[in-house]
Amino acid sequence: MAAAPGGWRAAGGRRRRAGGEAAGAGAVLRRLREARDDLLSSGFWEASAGAVRAPLGSSAEPPAHCVCYGLGRFSVCPAARHQLAFLLLLLEELGVPPGRCALFDPAFSAQEADALRELGLRLLPENEEGKHDVEGSATLFYMVHCGKALYNNLLWRNWSAGALAKMVIIGNSFKGIEERLLSRILERDYSYIAKVLKGTEEVALPTHPRYLDTFNDTSIHWFPLQKLKELSPEVWEFMEEPMYQDCDDLEIIRKEDRTDRHSPAATES
Template sequence: MSDTGEEWQMARRRKGAARKPKTLLGSTASTCCQEQLDVGKTVKRIRDTASELRCEEFWQDWKGQLQAAGSSSPSKPPENKDTEDPTEQPDKGREDRLCQQLECVCYGLGSFSSCAAARYQLAMLLLLLDAGQIPLEDCSVFDPVFSTGEREVLRNLGLTVLTENEEGKRLATKPTLFYLMHCGKALYNNLLWKNWSTQCLPLMTIVGNGFNGMRERTIGREFERDYSYISLAVDVCEERRLLCPSRLIDVFSDTAVITFPTSSLYRLPQSTWAEPQEPQYQHCPDLEIILREKQS
């Protein structure tokens, strides 16, 4: 590993700074990045980092866990399951086609041009897209802290850069991998709220912080009050913990692949699914999410 201990400490502070709560999109957070970015050099650095990670033993565990999660996810919304040809037999070609149906959404990556941790997380995203056979252009990325140069780097890598701050409120209409490394709880909670049904949740695969860890680090009554959708989901989701080498603890710690088996969801009371209320976070002074600008 070429990064020194000092660089990792600086990277950790930068990553943390990017997660401080903001009230408006387009705040001063974006000024921490270099606008005059050498796009070609940065693209090469990220690809070199991906090649480095590909040689790591823990990558094979990540790849296997993602594929295991994908094999248990539905290829289409549950209500359409009966329309499949019953004579069609599972084969390798069909598995490949199911993989190709995936799309990906990445939120909260951070300033990868100046933060080593964010750069490694971006490199890992590229590996996961390759493992899941997800075309680069089918991966949408967004973080309000991205500089103009960083957005150009992402486009050069082949990714799709979103222009709107969705605050995590993205509806999954097809099997979707959500890559949410070290994002705030509110973003996860927003995502769950937007997809809070027995039809949409099974379409989601999340690679990010484990829900069990969130619960353990939060006071119980506050967790249930402020992050009610995570609180409900934690007992019915399937969480596969991912290996993390000690030297990359600030980059990939407490990471899991999270899926939502349909059979588990039906353990929740029917009233759970009736008219889910949009989260408001009135009691959360440290929200850990940059909100979009309100239109006047």
């Protein structure tokens, strides 16, 4: 991706497909540039950038990679398009190359996958169910409006003080999850969210009348190593993989619930 004053362009050297797919991806990119302009002109991005810098002070390691889950159908959904534009501005702000940002949503169409590749972004080859190992690299996870199980799975996969300290999560407020769920449900179904709450720092994105639905209940979360070390040893002993057998409202698409990302349904322009 090349960032220019007028907006984003397709990554250089990338061959365009002939016919309708190329034209369709071009239309999506045009709408994406419009969404970027909206974020910048509204002042929302400028205010949000300050909140995002909070976990990236002198003591924090800047992210080297980014993973995005659950973006949705950004070719047809304005909210998803603004969320993607926000992510691209975020990568620029943090100096993360597009090639180090990987995305997955089983709902992505072929047209949307093409547009993401045009921007230089990567597509994850399979549904990880949120179980992405940071593997020692500081990683930003962008998970706006994702289901609770995705956050819980991500925490489980990286359940150590050293790994969690390398993560920043932009997504549904953990405080909000705690407030909305009965304690017994939170501890039974989403135990890793419950256990990490006392080791979490959280700053909410600013509210803006134009984006009340797009970024509502969205916070930046990070896990200072010192706070994690203050948790009781028992917190780290239980590391069983979440199964959600008793969960009635599981907000996650499992691996076995495969959706064809390259369905012919994506012919929007």
